[in-house]
Amino acid sequence: MSQPPVIFWFRRDLRLDDNTGLHEAIKSGHPVIPLYIIDPRIRQSDRYSHARMAFLLDSMEAVNQRLSDYNAHLLVRHGNPHSILSELIQQTNASGLYFNADYTPFAVKRDETLQDNLSIDVRSFDDALLIPPGGVMKDDGTPYVVYTPFKKRWNDKIKPATSTVEMSSDNFYNISEIENVGIPSREQLEIQTNIPIPSAKETYAQSKLTHYIKSAINAYDTDRNHLTIDPFNDDRQTGSSFLSHYFRLGILSPRQAYWAARDKYGNNQSESAQQSIATWVSELTWREFYMHIMYHFPHVDRNNFRDTYDALKWRSAPEELQAWKDGLTGYPIIDAPMRQLRAIGWMPNRARMIVASFLTKDLLIHWQEGERHFMQYLLDGDPAANNGGWQWAAGTGTDAQPYFRIFNPTSQSKKFDKDGDYIRHWIPELNNVPKKYIHEPWKMDAPPTNYPAPIVDHKFARKRTLEAFKAAREVEPA
DNA sequence: TGAAATGTTGGGGCG
DNA sequence: ACGCCCCAACATTTC
Numbered sequence: 476m477s478q479p480p481v482i483f484w485f486r487r488d489l490r491l492d493d494n495t496g497l498h499e500a501i502k503s504g505h506p507v508i509p510l511y512i513i514d515p516r517i518r519q520s521d522r523y524s525h526a527r528m529a530f531l532l533d534s535m536e537a538v539n540q541r542l543s544d545y546n547a548h549l550l551v552r553h554g555n556p557h558s559i560l561s562e563l564i565q566q567t568n569a570s571g572l573y574f575n576a577d578y579t580p581f582a583v584k585r586d587e588t589l590q591d592n593l594s595i596d597v598r599s600f601d602d603a604l605l606i607p608p609g610g611v612m613k614d615d616g617t618p619y620v621v622y623t624p625f626k627k628r629w630n631d632k633i634k635p636a637t638s639t640v641e642m643s644s645d646n647f648y649n650i651s652e653i654e655n656v657g658i659p660s661r662e663q664l665e666i667q668t669n670i671p672i673p674s675a676k677e678t679y680a681q682s683k684l685t686h687y688i689k690s691a692i693n694a695y696d697t698d699r700n701h702l703t704i705d706p707f708n709d710d711r712q713t714g715s716s717f718l719s720h721y722f723r724l725g726i727l728s729p730r731q732a733y734w735a736a737r738d739k740y741g742n743n744q745s746e747s748a749q750q751s752i753a754t755w756v757s758e759l760t761w762r763e764f765y766m767h768i769m770y771h772f773p774h775v776d777r778n779n780f781r782d783t784y785d786a787l788k789w790r791s792a793p794e795e796l797q798a799w800k801d802g803l804t805g806y807p808i809i810d811a812p813m814r815q816l817r818a819i820g821w822m823p824n825r826a827r828m829i830v831a832s833f834l835t836k837d838l839l840i841h842w843q844e845g846e847r848h849f850m851q852y853l854l855d856g857d858p859a860a861n862n863g864g865w866q867w868a869a870g871t872g873t874d875a876q877p878y879f880r881i882f883n884p885t886s887q888s889k890k891f892d893k894d895g896d897y898i899r900h901w902i903p904e905l906n907n908v909p910k911k912y913i914h915e916p917w918k919m920d921a922p923p924t925n926y927p928a929p930i931v932d933h934k935f936a937r938k939r940t941l942e943a944f945k946a947a948r949e950v951e952p953a
Numbered sequence: 954t955g956a957a958a959t960g961t962t963g964g965g966g967c968g
Numbered sequence: 969a970c971g972c973c974c975c976a977a978c979a980t981t982t983c
Contacts, residue, residue, distance in 0.1 A: 700954095828954065867954085879983040880955050887955090937956085941983060960980070966973090 480648040481505040481571035482563065484512065484556075485549070486582070488575045488602055488725035489534040490677045491541050491642070495602035498640040500573040506648035508567060509542055511535055512560075513553045513659070522850035522858070526670040526820045527723075530854055533675035534724050535658045541677060547647035550655050556585060557592055566653060570595055575602035575725075578766050579858045580773040604763045605729050606632050608770035611763075618771040620780075620873040625767075626760045636734050670820040670854070671707055673720065680721040681731070687716040688735045693748040695755045700825045702812070702897035707819060715823055716755065719855035722762065729759055765863030768873050775862055777843070779871035784878075787947035789841040798930050799834055800848055802902070805929035807914060808888035809833045811901035818901075820854035825891055831868035832882035837936040839943060842869035870944070878944040881937050888914040902926070 483500040491497065500507045517523060539549040552559045560572065572589070576582075576599045590597040601607035611629050612618055619625035674680075691698075698714035706717040721727040733756060740752045769775055779785055798804050802814035812826035822830075827849075834845045846865040850856045866872025870880075892898055895913030899906055904926040908916050916922045917929055 825954090832955095876954070877983085881957095881983090883956060934957095937983095945983090956983090958980100958982070960978100962976100962978080964974105964976090968970105968972090 478505050479568050479570040480508050481573055482508045482510050482560070482567075482569050484510050484560075484572060484574040485535075485538065486574060486577055486725075487723070488728075489531075489538050489675075490726050490728065491538070492677065492681075493639065493728045493731055494575070494725075496573045496575040496598070496600040499598065499600055500571070501640050501642055501646045503571065503573075505570065507547075507573075507646055508550055508563070508569065508648045508650060508653075509538070509547060510550045510552070510563070511538075512556045513551065513664075514556060515554065518664070521847055522856070524820075524851050524853065524856055525666045525668040526672065526852065526854055527856060528664060529661055529666050529668050529670075530672050530675055530720065531724060532658060532661065532664070532666075533672055534726055537674075537676045537726075539658060542647070545642055545647050546644040548650055548655065549658070550650050550653065551658055553656060553659075557589070560589070560593060563653075564593060564595055567648070572597045573600070574598075575600050576607070577603065578608055578770040580769070580776050581858075583770070583773070602728070603725065604766055605629075605733055605759070606763060608767045611767060618767060619764075620768070622761065622764055622874045625764050626757065629760055629763065633733070636730060670818070673707060673854070675724075675726060677726055680718070680726045683721075684716075684718060684727060684732060684735055687718070688739050692716065692736065692739070692755050693744070693751050695751040696747070697751075699754070700891050701823070702826055702892045703823050704815075704897055704900045705819060706821065717821070719857075720821075723855045723857050729762070733759055761863075762857075762860050765859040768863060769859040772873075775866065775872070776858065780866055780873050781871060781875075784869075784871050784944065784947050786950035788943055790839045792838060792840060795838050795930055796834075796840055796844055798927070799830070799838060799840075799845075803927050804833070804931075805917065805927040806833065806884045806888075807895075807898040807902055807905060807916065808884050808892065811892075811898045814901045816849070816852050820852055827864060828868060829882055829884065829887050829891075831865055833884055835865075835869040836881045836940045837884070837931055837933060839936070839940050842866060842871065878948075879941060881940060883933060883937075885914050885933070 481500050481503055483497050488494050488496065535549060535551065542549055563569065572593060572595055577586070586599065606629055611625060611632060619628065701714035703714050706715060718727060718732070722729060736752050736756050740749055744752065772780060799809070799813060802810035804810055809830050812822040812830050816822050831845055834840050835842050842865045846861055849861050853861065863872060867875050870876055870878040895910055898913055904923050905913060905916060908919070908923065912919045916926060
């Protein structure tokens with residue numbers, strides 16, 4: 476084979492099926508070098524997650540295994556992407572670089588100068604979303620900042636699924652001649668995590684998707700708010716599809732999920748099942764919405780989307796922040812999910828809203844503290860979706876809940892963990908607390924002595940926050 | 954993808 | 969039998 480190779484650079488698309496950039500590379504007819512670059516800057520980030528990195532390593536291993544069906548291997552290199560790529564181009568005489576676009580500010584900045592710095596054909600493809608940023612705009616050409624009209628237009632823009640590409644061993648470059656460090660071990664990357672890492676295999680993720688769409692999705696509308704104890708180990712808990720970590724690394728594509736759901740929707744379902752399916756798809760749309768937002772408004776990454784609350788006096792309360800992180804606030808409905816997060820790298824969306832409201836509204840601590848903590852522990856931690864959720868809860872974001880909408884932890888607890896099963900599972904100290912007091916153990920005559928009293932009084936905190944937000948609104952914009 | 958404060962209504966206890 | 973009060977239940981307004 477005398478043709479020069481092309482490089483396919485895996486980033487957040489660790490799958491072989493329905494991978495736009497990879498398939499384009501294959502279709503080019505040149506032998507493909509599958510590459511992953513471990514960028515040491517990721518590990519220096521204060522948003523770095525040991526668990527997510529462990530999951531990424533497993534995912535690289537899974538891709539490598541699938542590649543072995545084609546006598547191919549994943550080439551792994553460590554370092555600055557620009558230098559790695561130019562070095563590799565020199566070594567292999569590659570004529571093209573293919574990858575799928577990543578829309579976070581970090582990735583956009585990393586990728587924008589590639590074409591100028593590399594002397595070869597650089598091809599970026601839209602793959603991570605059903606509709607890429609810029610594809611859903613208002614008639615006046617500006618981006619949507621409210622979810623509902625975005626979703627309406629997004630739905631109208633969906634295009635039919637495209638056909639797949641057949642691969643063979645002829646499509647891949649023999650990299651045995653090139654230096655390949657291979658996939659590093661956890662020890663080599665100094666990964667420390669006790670979180671049980673779910674399977675990162677593409678086929679496993681696909682079967683999970685199929686299984687979920689088959690039946691559990693029909694009850695999503697009602698079950699989505701259930702506080703699921705451990706979706707890794709308990710198949711009875713079906714409220715969440717628990718696929719977000721697969722979308723995070725692109726082990727599943729949103730197209731695979733969307734079309735699986737939509738095929739089922741059109742296939743003679745009851746009205747309530749259809750409604751549930753629509754709601755589930757709507758969560759995919761939220762993911763796209765927030766990625767579009769971060770692309771069009773990159774400042775949201777480290778700043779309020781709206782400057783309305785730039786003057787807000789967030790509290791500095793390191794001990795209270797620590798209590799929140801440790802699950803020791805004295806509010807069971809806060810502490811249970813915070814402990815769950817550290818234990819399994821996941822918490823239900825409802826719980827995310829409750830603990831986010833508590834940090835920002837009850838403790839009046841900056842949403843960025845919570846956003847960072849979530850990124851450090853969530854297996855599905857995605858910069859755009861996580862940021863969007865936090866700014867929504869804090870009231871600083873696009874389409875945010877109004878500042879006066881403050882969750883009452885106790886009523887949320889009674890509503891979504893009626894019997895207290897979720898609380899008892901994650902807070903063993905409360906094992907013997909009767910149902911009557913499980914949501915507010917401080918009201919017992921003799922509360923468990925090994926569980927803290929509430930670090931803040933909700934009624935007092937609510938008033939404090941209303942006043943702080945009101946004061947910030949009254950500050951004239953600069 | 955709220956909750957608290959305030960307003961309204963109507964049934965029941967009771968003198 | 970009547971008026972008064974209490975308050976649950978629901979509705980509306982406000983934050």
